[in-house]
Amino acid sequence: MTHTLPPYSLRDPFPWYDALREQSPVMRDPKSGLWMVFGYDDVQRTLSDWKAFSSERGRPRGENAQTALSSSIISTDPPRHRQLRSLVEQAFTPRQVRALEPRIAQLVDELLSPVQGAGRMDFIRDFAYPLPVIVIAEILGIPATDRDAFKRWSDAVVTGDPSGSREMGAYFARLIEQRRADPGDDLISGLIAAQLDGEHLDTQELLGFCILLLVAGNETTTNLLANTLLCWQDAPEAYDRVRADRTLLPGTIEESLRYRSPVQSMYRVAAQDVELGGQTIPEGSPVLAWIGSANRDPAQFPEPGTFDPARTPNRHLAFGNGVHFCLGAPLARLEASVALNAVLDRLPDLRVALDASLDAIPSQIVYGVKALPVTFG
Secondary structure, three states, X not given: OOOOOOOOOOOOOHHHXXXXXXXXXXXXXXXXXXXEEOOHHHHHHHHHOOOOEEOXXXXXXXXXXXXXXXXXXXXXXXXXXXXXXXXXXHOOOHHHHHOOHHHHHHHHHHXXXXXXXXXXXXXXXXXXXHHHHHHHHHHHOOOHHHOHHHHHHHHHHHHOOXXXXXXXXXXXXXXXXXXXXXXXXXXXXXXXXXXXXXXXXXXXXXXXHHHHHHHHHHHXXXXXXXXXXXXXXXXXXXXXXXXXXXXXXXXXXXXXXXXXXXXXXXXXXXXXOEEEOOEEEOOOOEEEEEHHHHOOOOOOOOOOOXXXXXXXXXXXXXXXXXXXXXXXXXXXXXXXXXXXXXHHHHOOOOEEOOOOOOOEOOOOOEOOEXXXXXXXX
16 A cells, blocks of 8 residues: 655654654666665665675766765765775874864854844854865865855756856966875875875865765764754754753754755665565665665664653664765864854844745755854844
């Protein structure tokens, strides 16, 4: 017996997830030919079992930003993935991430001070967008004058706009050549210098990593910050609790990652015939793992529709799983912790503005809103 599905909505995909997780937890979409996976255990396996679900197969190749991503760690399988990740980790250690905390705190202060007395701001434009962009730009060694183009380029990759992607690819290619000639104390120079078994990253791999870091490092953290405010709007008592007890902030960040995951889906290709959820997915089939659905699966999370900052355990899949677990997770958590602590201290009675029009980012992968007007005391 087929049930009527609720409509899919970028702004609120969760009822659609709930229905499909119940009715067809692993299904082939007849229109696109895409296999879609909705349950926690199946999504976790799709993300982590690289022998069955490849990140590499079916990726486009060529000389532009979209295809440069196919040379980055997000689009490779072991053993090449392990080599790339080891090179990147040499230039991106937990100690180096922790060392960024004073600079992040300084940037948070610089961004909040001008708006603090106004009682109103666009939380994304004035704070949640510039903070991670400046952090990533400084890590990559990008001149402050070039930062304004970042948002346009980042949005272009997320929404599939080829012109912005080309522009970004050309920019990073020039920057990589400059760093080869004149290395600095930045991540791009570090990646150029890094070696594993005498091997360096080639230009396409460097380009892919720069683009991945820019998009993943700013878009997702922007949405983590903004989505946390939307979680507090859904659950005002959770906002009051974390204001009163700041030890709940780490749990608040993890629950925000689960409840409104900044990345809702990840793409794989079946590397062989795979049995999953009672279905056989044929080799070569495109597969979409719905992280946003897995993170609301009642089999894994009791009362998944409740935002609970004290939820434990909270084994969400917001940063992926297995060999592809997000390299930038420690940085995202650090930025969110410093930023949200300051927001709780300095913007009392924070509310989404009553007249706010919350328009979803036009992407099935990245989840958030384009603008977030807020008011505060």
